[in-house]
Structure formats: C-alpha cells, structure tokens
Amino acid sequence: MTGENATSWSNRISDERGRRVIFLAHCLLNENTRYLGGARRAGAVPELVRPLLDQGIGIVQLPCPEQHAWGGVLKRRLLLFYGSEGKLRYRLRGTLLPIMLWYTRRIYRKLARQTAKQIGDYQRSGVEVVGIFGVDASPSCGVFKSLDMRDALERTARLDQGTATAEEANRIVLETVVPGRGLFTELLEEELEKRGLRIPWKAHDLIAELQSGG
C-alpha cells in the first residue's frame, strides 16, 4: 500500500489514538532485566510511567541491549567476570574483553537499526515521537552519564560469591560513573542521524533511583 493511500485510510477512519509516543529504556518498564542489585522497583518505575499514562502518551519499550548481547535476563556472560580474580578467565581478560566488546557492538548496532526504523515508521505514520528515555549511569543506555566499564569489571572480579551484596554491586556503579553516552545510545543516535530523525533525549537517573532506596 502506498504511503498516500495509508494516510488517506488513516484520516478517514479516525479514532481515539493520541498520535504521541515515547520510547522508554526497557528496564524503566521492567526492572527484572537490571544487573543484579540494581532493581529498586518490582516492575516498572511508577513515578516515571504514571504521568505518561495520565497524559495519554503511548509507551514503546526499547529492547534491553545487555539482555540481547550479554546472555539473557541474568546477563550470564557478564556474570562470568564476577568473582573471577585469580581464575583463568580473569588472566585471559585482555583477550576476552575486546571480543566481548566487538560482539556487543555488533548486536547493539543491529538493535539500534531496528529501533531507528521503528521510530521512522511512527513519524511517517503521523505519530509524534516525543522523546527517548535512556538510563544515566548505564554503560549501554546512558544519555549524559555512562560507566567506566573496565574499572567496573575489575571491581566485579573482586566480588566474593559467598558474601557479595546488592550494596556492594551498587557501590561499584556509584564509583565508576563517568560523563558520556552509553554504547547503545551512541549507536542509536548514529542510526537516527543517518535517517534524518531528530528526537529529544531524556534520562532517568539510575544513581538517584539507587539512593532513593525503594
């Protein structure tokens, strides 16, 4: 069906749709994909989601890039580094980390392309994309703040599997935050730019959420 034809049908058969959507980082609607220790809410972040519902803005959930690249909901490939100090995989990290980064970039690029296409489709369909919400202090979805991943991994290697706590895991995040974009954000920006799409970025502050205590 041509674009013109679809627009004509869409104008003809009108309904209650608000023609405004916002894209939210996956974990803002589902904290079950956060790194272990990082979930401060049982499911969605209500203080962020409720006002959007009240304003009649449609919510589109972005993929969780770490879930896709790092081994599912529990990010099992990342967990291999936890408590690894002194083990063979720790000694091989100089080889393993660049491979992991290459693979991560490849998967993130694919997800960023799919997301940019989806955003373009909304715009062409007469639906305004009012923003994209990332998560500051995430090495993947950070907008203004990311993580020094090398430093964070060195610290996770020192965690003790017998005694590690959520507080310890979160201290690693608090102490390794750096300014800048997360990798998925960076690649999504590039893909949007290639398609001439300019969408305002917003950030949920993970650090503030962690410090809010629940």
Ligand code: SF4
């Ligand atoms: S910040 Fe991004 S990568 Fe991290 S859990 Fe949320 S959606 Fe996944």
